[in-house]
Amino acid sequence: MLALSLLEQPVTLLSIAILLNLLLPASRVQRMLTHGLLQLGSRLNGEHYSARYLHAAGGALLLCLLPPLAACYWALTVLSPWPALLESLLLWCCLDLGRLSRALPLCLRASSEQQPLARLTLAPLCLRQTDPLSPLGLHKTLAEVAVLRLAADAALLYWYLAGGIYAALLFALLRYAVQAWPRKLVPWRAFGLLPSLLYRIMAWLPFHLLALTLLIYPGSRRAIKAWPLGRLWAYPASGRLLAVAAAGVDAGLGGPRRYTDATDYYPKLGGKNYLNAASTRALLWRLVIALLFWLSLAWTLVLVPLFYG
DSSP, rough: OOHHHHSHHHHHHHHHHHHHHSSSSHHHHHHHHHHHHHHHHHHHHOSSSHHHHHHHHHHHHHHHHHHHHHHHHHHHHHOOOHHHHHHHHHHHOOOOHHHHHHHHHHHHHHHHHHHHHHHHHHOOOOOSSSTTTOOOHHHHHHHHHHHHHHHHHHHHHHHHHHOOOOHHHHHHHHHHHEEEESSSSGGGHHHHTTHHHHHHHHHHHHHEEEEEETTTTTTTTHHHHHHHGGGGGGSSHHHHHHHHHHHTTOOOOEEEESSSSSSEEEEEEEOSSSOOOHHHHHHHHHHHHHHHHHHHHHHOOOOOOOOHH
């Protein structure tokens, strides 16, 4: 009876999804989802349309997608002999943990020996052009991609625990819409406004919780001093998270990057030292331990009432 009640707990289903994703990353499913949203958005987005129309079109497309997705998921839960398993499968296909666990170590090994391989590995994970990246640029890109994608995974799991599977489904749709219609690129700036705004609203609290967790590590004084610099970023929640993560290992993030042929200049966050392979590994380990901390806390809140309630 205890085992059955444990299997029905959201934390158990969440943990199953994490293990499945680490063993079998859902890279192909994620590429299909992003490509599908890109194709749908391309039918409504165009340079000859006004910004007001594109704002409305991006929001309308989201509204048209969410009810059918929710209805399909509800129908599957009715027909499935074990509906809870579908929750784990949905989380599995929306997590980036597995992709990152394979790509990041390869990038770290290749960044000092085979830089072209590192650039090639990073290209599917980020929007920026990886061909012109220097060794420092590779480390910065790797660190920023890891921080923001792992933070998005944490936000997805947060909304699953806080609001259930439909809140997680909404956040996952917003996450892939933001990736498919990136506002960093001028052609998508108007069309992707509403999805980006809703994504930022839902990610605000989880991102700040993760940033506060990173203040516990050694180097917290540097991280606290770097916290206000996050407001300089386009999305302050991401900026604070990046600033705290970088300052904790006494290194800097931000600076120039290329999404197109032109160079964009982002605020510099964190410390003044250059990021290297050692500081990048330290930053990644801090993120992993922070996520394990929150997962352990969730398990504690489940197990204590079961055994002592």
